[in-house]
Amino acid sequence: MAVIKTENLSHVYSEGTPFVKTAIENINIEIEEGQMVGVIGHTGSGKSTLIQHFNGLLQPTSGKIYIDGEDMWADKNKLRDIRFKVGLVFQYPEYQLFEETCYKDIAFGPKNMGLPDDEIDKRVREAAAFVNLSEEQLMKSPFELSGGQKRRVAIAGVLAMKPKVLILDEPTAGLDPKGRDRILGQIKEYHQEEKNTVLIVSHSMEDVAKFAQKVLVMNRSKVFLYDTVEAVFAHAKEISEIGLAVPQITQIFAELKKRGYDVNPDVYTIEAAKAELIRLLEEGGNISA
């Protein structure tokens, strides 16, 4: 069953004023449970608006949204409970830290859920372990940590709520390559262990290619493509046409294909590229060629 399902979901900002703006239009997608989905699109393509709907921060101006089969806005009293099923980590989440210690900050979400103290403690420690925070760091003020560490604390704050769906809006923005790989690695690990659904908004096609099973490409308030990574990168040309870059390696393979070599152009990671090139070098060029 789809854990998130939308039906003709649209959102119009400032309706009835001169500033009216359609942010998303007729979105119909189903996100299967347990999948890791990369969400890409330009600034202003509607991706941020869309993910805020998944968490109930925005109410659709028309259309419906189902979380775990339940209509999110059918009963406003249940909204809070449904919202807990979807954890949302915003861009630069370290700016939301406020408690005296990292421990307390991570406990903020579980506390709001009204969980018993021992359960909160268990969850805080589990979440901290996922993002590799030491016991010592947990007792420190979040403001004493480095940028990358702060971000991990903020992510742990959402992980501790154990959402069925975890959504991260550009979790690696502004980090150096090491910090970036570390956070992506931890999210991947979390996904594999918890078997949860994870959505990651990213600008980097290289990153999306590394972790995602499916890719959702948004363009001009609409879903442009929503398919498996292979199938999406097979549309490299269309993706470049809307101004989004496909990984450099995919472009190199497209170029080789254009020059008449028998390579599979749907290559998007270094590992796959290496295997494909070695196959070409070993198998190709025999007498028949």
Added chain:
Amino acid sequence: MLKDITIGQYFPGQSFIHKMDPRMKIISTLLYIVMLFLAGNLMGICAGILLLILMYQLSGVPMNMVTKSLKPVIPVVIFTSVLNIFFVSGEVLLKFFFIEITREGINLAILMSFRILCLIAGSSLLTYTTSPIELTDAIERLLNPLKKLKVPVHELSMMMTIALRFIPTLIEETDKIINAQKARGADMESGGLMQRAKALVPILIPLFVSSFRRADELAMAMECRCYRGGDGRTRMKQLQYSHRDWIALTVMAGAIVVVLLLNV
């Protein structure tokens, strides 16, 4: 969205009033207020209203903006009217028990009400036709002589400018933080007063932290751009009085003379 809130109530335009030097606009507004207080009878107030209508016509600011600006002062107007009606002694018109309503009281109530209304409408015209930056700039230059008295005029206006610059940024940031905490299950809509006040902590602390960080970075950026206070500083935009401003000044002076004549 929160960021669409405009600061002040500037109404862009190209009218005679818009094009006036902001310093003269401030001076004219002050003269208009003086005129209102000099007006001792209804005739004088009528002259004030007439002048106001003329100015609004000239500025192209829609008249419904006037009613909008006057709404918040209506309670004040009612309050002063009541005070005047009941507590000014003179020729008694009506009497219940111990309360007397006098002719002088009614007169004064009408006078005061219109005075307040004109005052608000008149100063609103200043903010409708002058952008906050021009206003800050003009205030800095008008107050320039006070520098000799060690009043930190430049610093104050710099603070105003930076505040104006960062208010939209901080509003946007508040919006983001509220959303982030809501996503973590923060409940800001229910509970008693204490609970609601407590619910603000997760918003205010990150906001303070980020404001300090911004201030720090801004200070460094300003230092990199050779900022060292107001001494030796020049300005790109020079303010210059033109014929418009002298016309405006003459009109205001004339209006004051008229009011004084009407008083006699």
Added chain:
Amino acid sequence: MSDFIEARGISFSYAMEDDPNPIRVFEELDLKIKEGEMVAILGHNGSGKSTLAKHFNAILQPDEGQLLVNGMDTRDNNKLYEIRQDVGMVFQNPDNQIVATVVEEDVAFGLENIGVEPAEIRRRVDDALERVGISEYKAHAPHRLSGGQKQRVAIAGIIAMRPRCIVLDEPTAMLDPAGRREVMKTILDLNRNHGITIVLITHYMDEAAQCDRVVVMDSGNVLLDSNPKDVFSHVKMLKSVGLDVPQATEICYEINKAGYPMPTEVLSIKECADELQKLIERTYAAKRKAAKLSQKK
């Protein structure tokens, strides 16, 4: 070309409040930057690159050693404003470096500070706005602009001062890909067409690849200092200090490692495709030759 910035054995350490031992950022560091060069400085967070950048316009001064900008010592407090006019600085967060509420007023800010005549300010502001391509937004409020546009406003504010060098501290870190492209295009234009020396601190390898020279820093030391092709061919070393290489370089490196000799000094898609094509043709030719030989036998 003469040296515009010269660091002679500079050391710098931060004092922490609750720690009696200051944290050493770098020690005895030497670095020269020539006039007109476009240099990228790479390094992971905490490698000392931002601290070094702040030395270039005397925001920070070395504890030991000497840093010369155009022959002026940054520790000479009389030369402070002269140095800051010569070396402009652009920071990561575009919001936190714009002072005024109108774009053109902000661009004028630096010139007003150094007491330039109003008519001259006007001329230079218009010129700077034109050069970064944001003239049409000159009367806008900065908070209404996109990240890339805001960053270009910040750059305009710097070039209006007519500096000879601009130091940019991760100017694209907070921008989306479109904003990054805008800013890179602007920076490249300033260097290539106006001869302004550029020091670009970045985490993006594709940006560093567009520079003339790449300096890699790690824990306060200069690890590599050469042209981009040479620097990026050290794939293993870069990865070990937490940095990335362009995928074009990485695939060549991997293929090379797998036993197919080919150059790893490759940066662009075209270069990579060319080299791969050469390798494939070479391998196929060798195969054909071997096949012929065995047929003869």
